[in-house]
Amino acid sequence: MEQFTLTLPSAAIPQNVTSATLCGVVSSGNLEILVEPAATSDACRIVVNTSAHGFRDIWEAVLKDFARRHSVGGLSLSINDAGATPAVVSLRLDQAFETCRGELA
């Protein structure tokens, strides 16, 4: 497994997120994302655990794009990945963001 942590600047999330939400399942080509509230309102902290070694550059590109597209400051994301493609990661991040705001049940 390869692990790294990124802290990405992002506008504060407008809603008050108080509880944790989990999206996705750790299975081949898939990942789970745990979203929790964090103290830093101007940044999003992301911990990545991935079974695919040597793809940190691509992870950073996908995660920076996510932090730019959405206001995710004040959130902490923890990712368990079993080799998901960048497109799947991006879609799962969007789903996690929508779910933690209560938009998807």
Added chain:
Amino acid sequence: MNGLQISYFEASARKRLSELVDAGSLVEFCPPEMRQTSPHLAMLDAPLAFDDGVVTGRASLSGHKVLVAAQEGRFNGGAVGEVHGAKIRGLLDRALSERPTAVLLLIDSGGVRLHEANAGLIAISEIMRAVLRVQAAGIPVFALVGGSCGAFGGMGIVTRLCTEVVMSEQGRLGLSGPEVIETVKGVEEFDSRDRALVWRITGGKLRRALGEATLLVDDLIPAFRTAAVSLIERYRAHPPVPADLDELLGVQAELTERSARFAAARDGREIWANTFAEASRVPEMTVAEFNIQLGEAA
């Protein structure tokens, strides 16, 4: 989203649970944010899941208090590791003090998680004993089987220890899985790639015809919910009573007789032929048609 159209087979464990119980009633035990992950998978440098592949908690179902566990078949085939097993066993132990109306086990598992070897085997044996203790205390335990991994290995045994077993046709129940049998005994014994054959032997319609599943329902989460509610109401009126020795000896004699009667059977169709006028049509029947014909013949 139209709740009526959600396939139980396709849904994740969390989705099944959230749609099965009363909306918003689930309070999770050992939730993902507690990060109770597998130390064995970590040692093997394998991917972890924050819930170790099983959701456990307390909920209400049609207003009745229930304790629930749902295995995630897509994480390591729903296999039972040390933490995963401890969560289910802990849930069952908790039933003894909380005394819910029922315990629901949404089983979707190939059995023991081989990465965890003895720890997984011990976990399964603890679950078995706990299921029996809960029932001996007068609390029914219902198994719901309709996921892609079915209920195999130790979890197949756990399923059959439960008070009632609700299955969909898509659900499967057995001890050794088809791939294992083919590997050990050869393709002539069991062609695991013949999917229709696999389902005619391990699937819900054969298990229901044999009485190993006690209800057959459509592959829809609301159908499992309706079945669970009807079972809860039935057992509230008549709590489970532990079998006495004579009853167990009677069941043993029936199973011995059944084993001799079907000794030469190679396909579910030969067993359906005992009950159904057109055994070859059974796989095509709707669940409603199947249940009517089974009821008429019984």
